Amino acid sequence: MIRRLALVVVALLSCTLAASAHARAPDTFEEDYSPPILIDSSQWFNFELKIGPYIAGDERTLKSVFGSDRGWMLNAEINATVWHVPYVGQLGVGGLWGWAKYDAEALSTTDASRAGEETKLVLYPLAALGVLRIDALARETVVPLTFAGKIGYEWVRYKATTGDRTDASGWNHGLRWGAQAAIELDFINRDSARRLDEDWEINHTYVLFEYYQSKTKGTGDATYQFGLGLAF
Amino acid sequence: MTERTMTGLLRSAATLALLALTPTLAWAQTTPTSAISPQLTVEVARERIENQQYVYASIKDCNGPNGDEPATKRDVDELKTWKRNYTFKVSYPRNVPFVEAWLGTLNTDCSDPTQRQPMTPSTTQTACTKLGRSAGIRNLELEIPSIKMFNRDPAALSYTCDGVRGGTTYTVWILALQSETRESMASPVDVSLGSFAALKATFTPFTRRPDVPTDVVPKSGETALRLEFDRSSTAVALTRYKGYFDVGATSCTEGSPSVVDAGTATRDGGMDAGLDGGIPSTSDAGDGGDTGDTVDETGDETDDEAAGQIEDDDETQTDAGIMEPPLKGIDVRTTPTSAGSPVTLSGVGDLPNDVSIPAAVVEIDPAGNESYLSQIVCVKHVETTGFWDACQNDPNCAKDFDDGCSLSSAGRGSAVGLSFFALAVAALIRRRRRA
Numbered sequence: 001m002i003r004r005l006a007l008v009v010v011a012l013l014s015c016t017l018a019a020s021a022h023a024r025a026p027d028t029f030e031e032d033y034s035p036p037i038l039i040d041s042s043q044w045f046n047f048e049l050k051i052g053p054y055i056a057g058d059e060r061t062l063k064s065v066f067g068s069d070r071g072w073m074l075n076a077e078i079n080a081t082v083w084h085v086p087y088v089g090q091l092g093v094g095g096l097w098g099w100a101k102y103d104a105e106a107l108s109t110t111d112a113s114r115a116g117e118e119t120k121l122v123l124y125p126l127a128a129l130g131v132l133r134i135d136a137l138a139r140e141t142v143v144p145l146t147f148a149g150k151i152g153y154e155w156v157r158y159k160a161t162t163g164d165r166t167d168a169s170g171w172n173h174g175l176r177w178g179a180q181a182a183i184e185l186d187f188i189n190r191d192s193a194r195r196l197d198e199d200w201e202i203n204h205t206y207v208l209f210e211y212y213q214s215k216t217k218g219t220g221d222a223t224y225q226f227g228l229g230l231a232f
Numbered sequence: 233m234t235e236r237t238m239t240g241l242l243r244s245a246a247t248l249a250l251l252a253l254t255p256t257l258a259w260a261q262t263t264p265t266s267a268i269s270p271q272l273t274v275e276v277a278r279e280r281i282e283n284q285q286y287v288y289a290s291i292k293d294c295n296g297p298n299g300d301e302p303a304t305k306r307d308v309d310e311l312k313t314w315k316r317n318y319t320f321k322v323s324y325p326r327n328v329p330f331v332e333a334w335l336g337t338l339n340t341d342c343s344d345p346t347q348r349q350p351m352t353p354s355t356t357q358t359a360c361t362k363l364g365r366s367a368g369i370r371n372l373e374l375e376i377p378s379i380k381m382f383n384r385d386p387a388a389l390s391y392t393c394d395g396v397r398g399g400t401t402y403t404v405w406i407l408a409l410q411s412e413t414r415e416s417m418a419s420p421v422d423v424s425l426g427s428f429a430a431l432k433a434t435f436t437p438f439t440r441r442p443d444v445p446t447d448v449v450p451k452s453g454e455t456a457l458r459l460e461f462d463r464s465s466t467a468v469a470l471t472r473y474k475g476y477f478d479v480g481a482t483s484c485t486e487g488s489p490s491v492v493d494a495g496t497a498t499r500d501g502g503m504d505a506g507l508d509g510g511i512p513s514t515s516d517a518g519d520g521g522d523t524g525d526t527v528d529e530t531g532d533e534t535d536d537e538a539a540g541q542i543e544d545d546d547e548t549q550t551d552a553g554i555m556e557p558p559l560k561g562i563d564v565r566t567t568p569t570s571a572g573s574p575v576t577l578s579g580v581g582d583l584p585n586d587v588s589i590p591a592a593v594v595e596i597d598p599a600g601n602e603s604y605l606s607q608i609v610c611v612k613h614v615e616t617t618g619f620w621d622a623c624q625n626d627p628n629c630a631k632d633f634d635d636g637c638s639l640s641s642a643g644r645g646s647a648v649g650l651s652f653f654a655l656a657v658a659a660l661i662r663r664r665r666r667a
Contacts, residue, residue: 057629058628058629061626061628061629066619106616107616108615108616109615115453116452116453117452117616119620163453163456165455167620168620168633170633172632172633217632218633
């Protein structure tokens with residue numbers, strides 16, 4: 001009797017194993033499948049568009065004429081990578097162009113009231129920068145933060161006008177440095193980020209905050225900017 | 233499905249589609265067009281009058297020498313003898329025996345013979361009105377009497393020249409015909425058997441004075457005087473403005489003028505300021521006696537005074553419309569691109585300080601009609617201090633700018649820096665392409 005029971009158990013086990021073996025068969029294809037290897041396009045450049053308040057030079061004079069006009073310096077910057085530093089980021093050079101305008105109605109000399117014509121101060125900064133961009137955190141971990149340090153020399157073209165008259169124009173120059181923190185936006189939709197790279201070779205997009213100081217005499221300031229950047 | 237299979241299917245589908253379309257294309261190519269023969273062309277010789285270019289008809293075109301508005305029977309009667317000539321020089325090939333000009337409303341196709349049936353004592357004119365015909369002349373100088381445009385139905389005495397502001401657009405068609413046409417209802421024009429080519433030039437009547445600009449705000453200054461204002465509700469895209477500044481006045485009273493035709497303004501005080509903003513006007517104010525101007529939207533007719541300059545000019549303008557006392561002064565014209573753009577009188581450095589002078593602004597429609605004067609405001613030449621003056625008076629500010637390098641040396645320095653940067657970028661791009 002015991003022997004018969006053992007035979008039945010063995011037979012049942014055999015059937016079960018056979019059935020399970022049959023169920024595994026279709027998975028062979030899936031097991032053979034391997035996901036495609038994602039290769040990012042090469043990354044050599046960064047482009048940034050930034051805006052922020054800017055009180056140029058002597059704040060007291062500027063406020064006495066332009067009141068609460070904060071200028072709102074608009075900057076466009078492009079960086080080119082010279083050396084990809086392993087496990088750190090990129091070392092490169094950059095060029096920056098900017099624009100800021102302050103305007104208000106000129107003051108009448110007789111009664112210090114506001115006259116009908118405008119007085120303006122327009123600034124056009126140009127800068128050549130060295131840039132160290134640290135993106136190891138974003139590349140090696142899940143934290144999408146990058147950092148950048150910038151230092152270079154800046155030339156600021158200024159033009160002061162009142163009405164139709166140009167009061168003064170010229171160039172100021174001096175050191176410029178900045179520190180930037182940025183959050184990459186790829187994590188919001190990685191598929192879209194991937195397509196952006198495949199279609200346009202834009203590796204990453206990021207929102208940035210930058211604190212910087214322009215030490216150009218007469219037109220310098222220490223202030224901040226927000227902006228959007230592209231790595232490509 | 234492999235990529236090769238897909239490509240094959242797509243090619244087959246494209247071939248089938250092409251085969252299906254072929255009869256349609258052949259039909260389109262062989263359809264007899266009563267109409268347009270590609271070898272016949274009519275070209276408007278004058279550069280300023282091109283196909284579809286707008287030419288505007290003004291109050292004077294509509295009302296003749298009276299200058300009244302709206303149009304009256306007397307106006308129209310006088311208009312019949314008064315012709316406003318628009319000039320087209322048309323050249324066409326030698327194998328074109330006849331050239332005709334027809335007038336129709338904007339969407340009327342005067343190349344359609346049924347639209348060109350003539351007017352008889354018992355019928356009114358159909359959609360298109362014949363303006364004239366020329367035979368055997370290679371270069372046609374075409375004259376278009378205004379009456380043809382505005383008095384298309386004398387039997388009904390319905391005049392379209394009753395004060396429109398661009399409400400109706402007329403099109404002049406110039407047709408090159410292969411066969412002579414006959415104007416008769418029984419035998420409609422036979423150009424349907426021939427062929428022709430057509431060019432169009434478009435007239436848009438503005439036969440009412442534009443409304444007056446509102447909310448004029450004077451802006452006193454040291455280098456320029458400005459008037460800011462709101463456009464009137466009748467302003468259109470090509471509306472322009474002209475400011476009047478009575479620079480010889482020694483006092484000013486603000487307020488609304490009694491009905492004043494800006495065309496009666498006198499350039500007074502031996503002073504005249506030219507166009508401001510670089511946009512020429514299409515007709516001078518108050519040249520009511522001039523009936524021969526071709527109004528041209530490209531503005532090739534330019535003022536002879538440079539912007540901002542003040543020079544002697546005793547010219548006195550007169551207009552057929554006699555109005556209340558004119559605002560004496562100099563005029564400045566502008567073509568604002570948006571509401572509220574100011575008219576600016578530049579070069580006012582010689583004016584006495586702190587003396588208010590009257591100023592006003594008028595609106596000018598695309599046909600050159602001027603509105604009545606706006607409210608009169610007082611504006612004055614005042615000395616001002618700007619940012620640079622304030623900076624020079626503040627030692628902290630002034631010393632910073634003293635260190636600024638000169639334009640030339642800085643220009644070289646920045647150019648060298650930018651050159652190095654450009655070289656670096658170019659090298660990197662090349663390196664990247666190789667990679």
